[in-house]
Amino acid sequence: MSTRREFIKNAAIAATAVAVAPLVETACAQTTKKMKVLMINGSPHQNGNTATALQEAANQLKENGIDSEIVWIGMSPVHGCIACGRCRADGKCIFDDDICNQVAVKMQECDALIVGSPVYYGQPNGAVLAIVQRLCYSAGGALSGKPAAAFAVCRRGGATASFQTMNMPFMMMNMPVVTSQYWNIGYGQSQGQVAEDAEGMQTMRTLANNMAALLKATGGKPMPGPSDRPVFTNFIK
Numbered sequence: 251m252s253t254r255r256e257f258i259k260n261a262a263i264a265a266t267a268v269a270v271a272p273l274v275e276t277a278c279a280q281t282t283k284k285m286k287v288l289m290i291n292g293s294p295h296q297n298g299n300t301a302t303a304l305q306e307a308a309n310q311l312k313e314n315g316i317d318s319e320i321v322w323i324g325m326s327p328v329h330g331c332i333a334c335g336r337c338r339a340d341g342k343c344i345f346d347d348d349i350c351n352q353v354a355v356k357m358q359e360c361d362a363l364i365v366g367s368p369v370y371y372g373q374p375n376g377a378v379l380a381i382v383q384r385l386c387y388s389a390g391g392a393l394s395g396k397p398a399a400a401f402a403v404c405r406r407g408g409a410t411a412s413f414q415t416m417n418m419p420f421m422m423m424n425m426p427v428v429t430s431q432y433w434n435i436g437y438g439q440s441q442g443q444v445a446e447d448a449e450g451m452q453t454m455r456t457l458a459n460n461m462a463a464l465l466k467a468t469g470g471k472p473m474p475g476p477s478d479r480p481v482f483t484n485f486i487k
């Protein structure tokens with residue numbers, strides 16, 4: 251097990267991995283291939299409201315000539331990060347029995363990320379948070395500098411809090427958060443009901459338009475990140 255100080259330091263290193271040269275080379279190579287957005291459906295419902303909203307964005311990305319893939323988080327148990335630090339040496343999460351490492355491999359080939367979740371007790375689904383946290387720590391290089399966005403759907407309340415929570419890791423990973431005409435939230439309870447939320451659906455289409463425009467403007471090249479060695483100023487020595 252790593253010490254708390256090592257854990258914090260390693261997390262910061264992962265977050266700033268964008269400075270690593272091979273990533274920049276990968277980004278340059280991406281300008282010649284069709285760009286692709288990876289979407290994570292963080293609901294246990296494969297075809298529920300989260301899926302409906304993500305599909306709306308996927309359709310609009312297609313209109314803009316951008317590919318996408320929706321990965322469903324599934325219904326099997328998902329591990330939380332145990333801060334073992336093994337991913338530093340192994341280059342992948344120690345847990346290979348859930349979808350985290352598979353998502354990491356897919357993300358290496360993708361140019362942007364959208365994470366969607368239903369609201370559970372005013373927060374995103376715990377399983378999708380666990381996946382995103384482990385992705386950041388174990389596969390930071392696949393995420394760093396790439397455009398990202400979150401989406402939250404709820405019956406009545408907690409969507410903005412969930413949306414904010416999901417955006418936090420993006421902003422720590424040098425990932426430019428793509429905006430829309432409103433926060434990316436939708437309302438609905440039973441399967442597919444969010445499709446009746448006309449503003450929520452339009453928000454997803456606008457998000458897709460904006461993400462496509464950003465990807466085209468940058469050629470899919472990730473943000474540069476720090477230009478010199480990352481500095482860590484821990485508050486407790």
Ligand SMILES: Cc1cc2nc3c(=O)[nH]c(=O)nc-3n(C[C@H](O)[C@H](O)[C@H](O)COP(=O)(O)O)c2cc1C
Binds near residue numbers: 369
């Ligand atoms: C365990 C659980 C907790 C929930 N908590 C909330 C909540 O805090 N606020 C809310 O408005 N809806 C809540 N909901 C409703 C879901 O967010 C809502 O039905 C959502 O559309 C489901 O999305 P999905 O079809 O993608 O799974 C909860 C649902 C479940 C199963």
